[in-house]
Amino acid sequence: MERDYQLDCLLTMPRHELEEFSLxxxxxxxxxxxxxxxxxxxxxxxxxxxxxxxxxxxALLRMTAIALGEVNVAFSESAQAQQNIERMTxxxxxxxxxxxxxxxxxxxLEQHCTQVETILKQAPRDAFGWIKVLTELLHTYADLSDKSKG
Structure with a gap:
């Protein structure tokens, strides 16, 4: 089975491997x-x-949005396309x-993974949609961080 990059995988996979592969x-x-x-x-x-x-x-937000916007195209013809699209996302x-x-x-990381699974239910298909989602995600993270400190 290929890595799914959900919480258990992210917790057990060596960080340097995650960094190298994501780059x-x-x-x-x-x-x-x-x-x-x-x-x-x-x-x-x-x-x-x-x-x-x-x-x-x-620039980092735009780079991520562009990469996410390309995932559908890059993996749409692969075997188990939807699974691969979700994994790479x-x-x-x-x-x-x-x-x-x-x-x-x-x-x-648990909070992050929860947010990701919610996003995957209605993931955008292009970079413009991802810019909006990523911006909202940053706001959500700020709210969650404020609540945990307060």
Missing amino acids: RVIGRMVPEDVMEELFTFEQEEVDSEERMQAARFD RLILWHFYAMSFNLEEAIS
Whole structure:
């Protein structure tokens, strides 16, 4: 059986393997020229640390949305297409949670996996839909983090 990237898998799989594989998948989903464009910032975007951070977060969100938007196309012809689409979506969302935004400090992996399974029930099919979902997910994580601190 292939890894499903649900909670049990994420808890038992070595982190370096998750990191390496998620980076390879994202690299496959997002072309090099698009990556360059996303992570090339205008001078006014790097004038201050705060603006640079905001530009970087925006680029990471867009990169993830593009990768997620490509998953359906990339795996639609594979054997067990829906299962593969869900597996790769979970993996990319783990990357978003753990590596891109380092949300492990604010939200437990269990909470993240619960949110992912909810998203998978009505997952967007393109990058624009994913931008909205990822933005809402960040807001949800902020709310969950505030509740756990309060």
